[in-house]
Amino acid sequence: MSTTGVTAPKGFSAAATSAGIKTSGKPDMAVVVNEGPKQAAAAVFTRNKVFAAPVKVSREVIKGGALQAVVFNSGNANACTGAQGVEDAKAMQQLTAAGIGADASHIAVCSTGIIGDVLPMDKVESGIGVVVKQLGDHGADAAVAIKTTDTVAKEVVVEGDGWTLGGMGKGAGMMAPSLATMLVCITTDADVTSQALQTALESAVATTFNTLDIDGSTSTNDTVIAMASGASGATPTQEELDAAMQDACSQLAAMMQSDAEGVTKRVAITVEGATDDAQALNAARAIGRDNLVKTAMFGSDPNWGRVLAAVGMADAEMDAENISVTFNGHTVCEQSAGAPGARDVDLSGADIEVVVNLGTGGQGSATVRTTDLSHAYVEINSAYSS
Amino acid sequence: MSTTGVTAPKGFSAAATSAGIKTSGKPDMAVVVNEGPKQAAAAVFTRNKVFAAPVKVSREVIKGGALQAVVFNSGNANACTGAQGVEDAKAMQQLTAAGIGADASHIAVCSTGIIGDVLPMDKVESGIGVVVKQLGDHGADAAVAIKTTDTVAKEVVVEGDGWTLGGMGKGAGMMAPSLATMLVCITTDADVTSQALQTALESAVATTFNTLDIDGSTSTNDTVIAMASGASGATPTQEELDAAMQDACSQLAAMMQSDAEGVTKRVAITVEGATDDAQALNAARAIGRDNLVKTAMFGSDPNWGRVLAAVGMADAEMDAENISVTFNGHTVCEQSAGAPGARDVDLSGADIEVVVNLGTGGQGSATVRTTDLSHAYVEINSAYSS
Numbered sequence: 001m002s003t004t005g006v007t008a009p010k011g012f013s014a015a016a017t018s019a020g021i022k023t024s025g026k027p028d029m030a031v032v033v034n035e036g037p038k039q040a041a042a043a044v045f046t047r048n049k050v051f052a053a054p055v056k057v058s059r060e061v062i063k064g065g066a067l068q069a070v071v072f073n074s075g076n077a078n079a080c081t082g083a084q085g086v087e088d089a090k091a092m093q094q095l096t097a098a099g100i101g102a103d104a105s106h107i108a109v110c111s112t113g114i115i116g117d118v119l120p121m122d123k124v125e126s127g128i129g130v131v132v133k134q135l136g137d138h139g140a141d142a143a144v145a146i147k148t149t150d151t152v153a154k155e156v157v158v159e160g161d162g163w164t165l166g167g168m169g170k171g172a173g174m175m176a177p178s179l180a181t182m183l184v185c186i187t188t189d190a191d192v193t194s195q196a197l198q199t200a201l202e203s204a205v206a207t208t209f210n211t212l213d214i215d216g217s218t219s220t221n222d223t224v225i226a227m228a229s230g231a232s233g234a235t236p237t238q239e240e241l242d243a244a245m246q247d248a249c250s251q252l253a254a255m256m257q258s259d260a261e262g263v264t265k266r267v268a269i270t271v272e273g274a275t276d277d278a279q280a281l282n283a284a285r286a287i288g289r290d291n292l293v294k295t296a297m298f299g300s301d302p303n304w305g306r307v308l309a310a311v312g313m314a315d316a317e318m319d320a321e322n323i324s325v326t327f328n329g330h331t332v333c334e335q336s337a338g339a340p341g342a343r344d345v346d347l348s349g350a351d352i353e354v355v356v357n358l359g360t361g362g363q364g365s366a367t368v369r370t371t372d373l374s375h376a377y378v379e380i381n382s383a384y385s386s
Numbered sequence: 387m388s389t390t391g392v393t394a395p396k397g398f399s400a401a402a403t404s405a406g407i408k409t410s411g412k413p414d415m416a417v418v419v420n421e422g423p424k425q426a427a428a429a430v431f432t433r434n435k436v437f438a439a440p441v442k443v444s445r446e447v448i449k450g451g452a453l454q455a456v457v458f459n460s461g462n463a464n465a466c467t468g469a470q471g472v473e474d475a476k477a478m479q480q481l482t483a484a485g486i487g488a489d490a491s492h493i494a495v496c497s498t499g500i501i502g503d504v505l506p507m508d509k510v511e512s513g514i515g516v517v518v519k520q521l522g523d524h525g526a527d528a529a530v531a532i533k534t535t536d537t538v539a540k541e542v543v544v545e546g547d548g549w550t551l552g553g554m555g556k557g558a559g560m561m562a563p564s565l566a567t568m569l570v571c572i573t574t575d576a577d578v579t580s581q582a583l584q585t586a587l588e589s590a591v592a593t594t595f596n597t598l599d600i601d602g603s604t605s606t607n608d609t610v611i612a613m614a615s616g617a618s619g620a621t622p623t624q625e626e627l628d629a630a631m632q633d634a635c636s637q638l639a640a641m642m643q644s645d646a647e648g649v650t651k652r653v654a655i656t657v658e659g660a661t662d663d664a665q666a667l668n669a670a671r672a673i674g675r676d677n678l679v680k681t682a683m684f685g686s687d688p689n690w691g692r693v694l695a696a697v698g699m700a701d702a703e704m705d706a707e708n709i710s711v712t713f714n715g716h717t718v719c720e721q722s723a724g725a726p727g728a729r730d731v732d733l734s735g736a737d738i739e740v741v742v743n744l745g746t747g748g749q750g751s752a753t754v755r756t757t758d759l760s761h762a763y764v765e766i767n768s769a770y771s772s
Contacts, residue, residue: 115691305501312436
């Protein structure tokens with residue numbers, strides 16, 4: 001048995017191929033199959049009102065309650081492709097279903113890549129024809145085939161007591177570049193219900209992928225799918241399942257942050273002293289999305305004034321004259337004014353931890369993970385499509 | 387009489403000097419005085435909850451209803467400077483008042499530059515001592531002295547029927563870099579009330595500075611002040627005053643857009659077919675702030691898919707399957723899918739006009755002006771403070 005990624009748990013097979021959707025010829029199609037004996041499933045999708053055809057189709061699959069396999073392609077998001085796009089996503093379901101002997105309504109579809117181009121269905125059809133014949137312990141290959149601007153494949157394995165949870169992911173965050181959609185596939189051989197899986201998934205996503213905010217842009221295709229085969233025969237408690245799911249999602253989110261487009265710094269922004277956690281999250285997001293904060297981080301510049309300017313526009317209560325800020329544990333701002341030595345704090349390392357206290361005396365807190373805004377980010381995103 | 391900027395209207399004098407606040411030795415202090423006979427005034431300030439000491443002090447002046455002069459410094463924003471900052475801003479009022487023989491409570495203060503450093507008050511005091519002795523037709527010098535990252539000084543003159551309106555401004559937008567605060571000073575020799583001036587100013591700001599959104603960052607110091615001397619003896623109608631104010635603010639906003647940090651493209655984003663104007667503005671802002679849209683513009687890339695991904699997250703009703711987009715008049719997206727030739731539209735020029743129809747059938751519309759996100763933006767903002 002493979003010990004990596006989605007085929008680490010018992011009851012799962014996978015395969016990948018180069019179908020020619022990417023002009024580079026790199027791997028661009030994969031399938032992950034739940035061989036059972038059970039087929040519990042859960043998923044969360046993008047909140048974007050403009051969502052891609054595969055999201056539309058996969059939502060229906062999850063609603064139907066039965067998921068046997070997920071077919072992936074990279075290089076083309078099949079987003080903003082109208083009625084043709086929906087037809088193509090359904091064709092991907094049908095081709096995969098025919099290949100593995102399943103019902104088309106039990107196949108989820110995930111696509112990632114450029115928005116607005118119709119899929120080259122002749123290549124997709126050939127690719128599906130190949131992968132369904134090569135199913136095996138190929139989780140590692142599948143993780144490579146879903147990459148777009150990712151520089152490394154992202155896999156995780158979490159061991160439970162007699163059961164295993166595995167996963168693969170790609171992209172730079174739930175709030176991800178629209179050309180580097182976040183896709184995640186989690187598998188487990190635990191014998192758990194779809195409901196238990198959905199509970200664990202939603203809880204884990206809230207504090208991992210949903211607080212990873214690379215550039216404030218939310219994709220049309222973001223999808224996180226979890227499947228349980230029951231093949232281990234072990235049934236963890238909800239708490240055990242939650243903990244493993246949290247661990248796996250947290251690891252994948254950290255890999256995405258480290259591999260985000262143009263990243264030179266990993267930045268964690270914690271807001272404390274807010275009225276409640278939701279307001280703390282609003283404030284942390286406002287800081288994490290501010291281009292002036294992000295360019296200062298790129299320059300290793302302890303420019304705490306930009307943090308205050310950013311948080312001052314957040315939808316959160318604050319005592320504007322009693323805000324404090326630390327950078328990597330050094331106090332740089334107290335009572336909304338500079339602390340001694342604030343301009344000399346060394347931020348030249350790859351990790352920067354920012355903690356902001358809003359001074360309300362409340363117990364609300366939240367953390368958002370982001371990156372700096374670098375020349376490489378501009379380069380990657382100004383030159384991608386053409 | 388000077389024919390430029392704030393000293394173009396009768397009844398105004400100005401002066402500027404290099405006080406040494408900027409380490410470069412460039413001009414960094416100015417004063418603009420309303421010599422009367424009347425002293426009507428109006429102002430709008432930053433909406434940031436974290437606002438600078440000079441904003442706090444100037445708000446009180448405007449509330450008091452009498453404004454005789456404005457003292458400016460660049461190189462230091464006197465923001466996030468605590469009680470000392472307020473004391474320093476009040477000292478600037480008192481020193482200016484003493485120099486021109488006025489009441490300290492009639493002097494507004496505007497500061498721009500780095501956040502979080504205490505003002506070098508010895509230099510400020512010397513600078514004020516110089517400018518109050520050199521008052522004259524020096525509007526052009528004042529416009530230079532308020533610059534920070536601006537590459538050009540920004541002045542405007544609008545001629546009325548027997549009266550004149552002048553102005554100067556600096557910065558990159560109401561939603562401006564926190565280190566390139568927007569400051570604007572409008573003067574007129576029309577004989578109008580503070581109320582008429584405030585009405586005209588608020589109306590003009592709403593569709594000019596408030597829809598200029600360079601990077602979504604709102605400064606701690608943004609201030610727009612208007613003063614009327616009545617020295618022409620002419621009293622325009624409210625409509626005439628509104629029109630001149632709109633013209634002046636529109637011209638200054640256009641200058642700021644053209645001189646925004648790192649700009650290589652001027653981008654106008656119009657949203658139509660929204661339920662109402664407010665929702666159209668939300669949608670236009672969401673597009674204008676999206677880093678992926680802005681980097682695509684830098685790359686002259688007609689990547690309409692990023693526009694759809696950005697607008698899909700806006701707080702606005704839309705028919706997600708009936709959105710259309712044009713770039714410079716060429717249809718690139720119809721019914722939320724690509725139009726023929728969309729990838730070939732030439733965006734290599736300096737001006738890009740994006741029109742998005744949300745497809746609701748509503749009459750709501752709004753325009754936001756922004757710029758591309760370039761290497762120069764990253765360079766300027768990662769290397770500024772140190």
